Amino acid sequence: xxxxxxxxxxxxxEMEDESSPIPGTEEDDKASGGDVVDAKPDRxxxxxxxxKKTKDxxxxxxxxxxxxxxxxxxxxxxxxxxxxxxxxxxINNKNFDDKTEMNVRNGTDIDAGxxxxxxxxxxxxxxxxxxxxxxxxxxxxHAVSQENHSNNACFACILLSxxxxxxxxxxxxxxxIKRLTSLFRGDMCKTLVGKPKLxxxxxCRGSEFDQGIQTDSGPAxxxxxxxxxxxxxxxEADFLYAxxxxxGYYSWRNPGKGSWFAQALCNAFTEYGKEFEIMxxxxxxxxxxxxxxxxxxxxxxxxxxxxxxxxxxxLTKELYFKKK
Numbered sequence: 001x002x003x004x005x006x007x008x009x010x011x012x013x014e015m016e017d018e019s020s021p022i023p024g025t026e027e028d029d030k031a032s033g034g035d036v037v038d039a040k041p042d043r044x045x046x047x048x049x050x051x052k053k054t055k056d057x058x059x060x061x062x063x064x065x066x067x068x069x070x071x072x073x074x075x076x077x078x079x080x081x082x083x084x085x086x087x088x089x090x091i092n093n094k095n096f097d098d099k100t101e102m103n104v105r106n107g108t109d110i111d112a113g114x115x116x117x118x119x120x121x122x123x124x125x126x127x128x129x130x131x132x133x134x135x136x137x138x139x140x141x142h143a144v145s146q147e148n149h150s151n152n153a154c155f156a157c158i159l160l161s162x163x164x165x166x167x168x169x170x171x172x173x174x175x176x177i178k179r180l181t182s183l184f185r186g187d188m189c190k191t192l193v194g195k196p197k198l199x200x201x202x203x204c205r206g207s208e209f210d211q212g213i214q215t216d217s218g219p220a221x222x223x224x225x226x227x228x229x230x231x232x233x234x235x236e237a238d239f240l241y242a243x244x245x246x247x248g249y250y251s252w253r254n255p256g257k258g259s260w261f262a263q264a265l266c267n268a269f270t271e272y273g274k275e276f277e278i279m280x281x282x283x284x285x286x287x288x289x290x291x292x293x294x295x296x297x298x299x300x301x302x303x304x305x306x307x308x309x310x311x312x313x314x315l316t317k318e319l320y321f322k323k324k
Contacts, residue, residue, distance in 0.1 A: 163203025
């Protein structure tokens, strides 16, 4: 297959190797563990090989452990004393219609499986739905938003797909993320008013690469608003959006191990999910992705790329996945 001499950044996404490396060779190891991005497909069929830094993600740093005491006031804690933690919907889109020009998202099934195990361990009732169209995604989440969540402490939704800024792909095209999340606003889903609504989104948000920056510094030492008949709260309150990357940038995924973001998310929730507050957990996710993952390519234009997740919080209290 012919390869353009000057591929654009948009053409670099979702690269797959059509050659057959010799089993057991370094080339074979690289080919089976390469990272790709959740964006438009590559028409050059060239393959980028990447390697993950080998530093142990769970290594404890004695200089930062227990260096601060976190003050916890019950007034500012979400109530988790419900019969159930809540429902978690995972929409896992892997295969896309030809008209979308989107590649198969190899490795996303690993993400879905790991996330199902992870969130089940936190007490969620997890449902995984594969290869959903835009209308199916909207209909599913609309139906969930109309359920009675009175006995649930919170709600979580995980979207694994291609994307662009403000958009998420169904198997048949793109749709605004807001169309899905708005179904759970306070005026749309009354039984989740005053409760945390968590959205985790593994998808590209643009077509820029993060070049990273060299640094000489090492790691550093790291009011009641519940709804009642006499008070109002904003309809956009109590949402949290955890994006795999910042606006405008690609998001990386490893066909053999899953996306960088989902790997770190599962690692952090498994390690700290029943101990730390959610913003502490997600800050550690940011650290893991930022410090432990970096792309490598034989083409220097696409080597040593980085990624940083993005947390957007409208939570009004602290969230611990354990009863206080």
